[in-house]
Amino acid sequence: MSEKYLIGVDGSEQSRVALAWGLARATERGATVQLLHVADDSFLSESVAFLSEAQKASEQMLEAEVAYARSLGFTGEISGSAVVGHPIAEVEEASKSADLLILGQHSGTRFAGSFFGTRAVKVAATAHCPVAVIPTVDATPNAGVVVGIDGSEASQRAIAYAAEEASFRGAPLIAVYAWMPPLTPGLEYLWSEELVESQRSAAEEAIAIGVAGLAERYPDLEVRREIIQAPPVAALVQAAEGAQLLVVGSRGRGGISRLLLGSVSHGVLQALPCPVIVTRA
Structure with missing residues (x-):
């Protein structure tokens, strides 16, 4: 059975660096990929209208990131999940069915969907699988x-x-x-x-x-x-x-x-x- 990689996406440059890293790894190892976007409901109204709009925005973000993944030439199996909720809890739950969780480096903001930066530390502490956090720096060729x-x-x-x-x-x-x-x-x-x-x-x-x-x-x-x-x-x-x-x-x-x-x-x-x-x- 092939491995499954869960990649957090939010459309930022840092997120896309991690996405590219994860897709390259998945291609090398024949892994399947699931993209996850979480619209953080901590700063949203609890009204049905607001939550509905947040869900719609999350789905649009996910659709754009799936398209971006394909534009990078990834031809493997890819799926996606767009949710509204608490980022740490949603990622923890999703990590139960993953072999590797991949996140991007992020300075951290209060915008909905941003669950990187310092939150990456919390995700790594609660995840049920290994967690990879990818910076924007390049590795040295042939480094160890x-x-x-x-x-x-x-x-x-x-x-x-x-x-x-x-x-x-x-x-x-x-x-x-x-x-x-x-x-x-x-x-x-x-x-x-x-x-x-x-x-x-x-x-x-x-x-x-x-x-x-x-x-x-x-x-x-x-x-x-x-x-x-x-x-x-x-x-x-x-x-x-x-x-x-x-x-x-x-x-x-x-x-x-x-x-x-x-x-x-x-x-x-x-x-x-x-x-x-x-x-x-």
């Missing part, structure tokens, strides 16, 4: 796929996803481990040769465990290991400048954690050095 490693279950899922992506693209997998020396309140960073060596050993062990088995599964995959002394978000953003893709793991959707994306995932989605995919449990 970057993944963050910290030894957690979330990062293990991210590594598996990133390895498959890198193998499919014929790109190197760049495994990044970031560390900072402990900070004691009221004191400077505590440095010693023993501390540095212990941190490096822990980093090398975490990366070795994280990439274990990849050579057997992807014999032609080049794996590069980078240990960076910097806060995790800064390290990943630096490593992913111009990359084809950056993959980070989420905490999952259990209890209150479904509303908390995590500081690292949140941080890279705010910076967006390249296309970012947040994997799910």
Whole structure:
């Protein structure tokens, strides 16, 4: 069965960059595409007339974006859904039947239909499938796929996803481990040769465990290991400048954690050095 990609559209330049990215990926992988436009009813009158006009406008927007998708030369299976409602809730519900949700970078506005920007962080936290957020910057040709490693279950899922992506693209997998020396309140960073060596050993062990088995599964995959002394978000953003893709793991959707994306995932989605995919449990 082919994969299904759900792409959020609103007619903006940022949205269309994400749409083009998603269509290109769908073409490469034989995936079907569903476009989704949500007219945000938070700022609309609850009268039947207003909601009816909002639905009509949403359908017109969707029709225009389907036509735009075809104008890009996409010949695969494409469908669309136009709704009026709360963007986060509507996207979460639609993501239940998708294999990948794709959104564009957006500065965020109060216009109906805009559910990108900071809302992309909330969508990534509540979605039922991996979420890709696409910036307007171009990737460097032959650049790698970057993944963050910290030894957690979330990062293990991210590594598996990133390895498959890198193998499919014929790109190197760049495994990044970031560390900072402990900070004691009221004191400077505590440095010693023993501390540095212990941190490096822990980093090398975490990366070795994280990439274990990849050579057997992807014999032609080049794996590069980078240990960076910097806060995790800064390290990943630096490593992913111009990359084809950056993959980070989420905490999952259990209890209150479904509303908390995590500081690292949140941080890279705010910076967006390249296309970012947040994997799910």
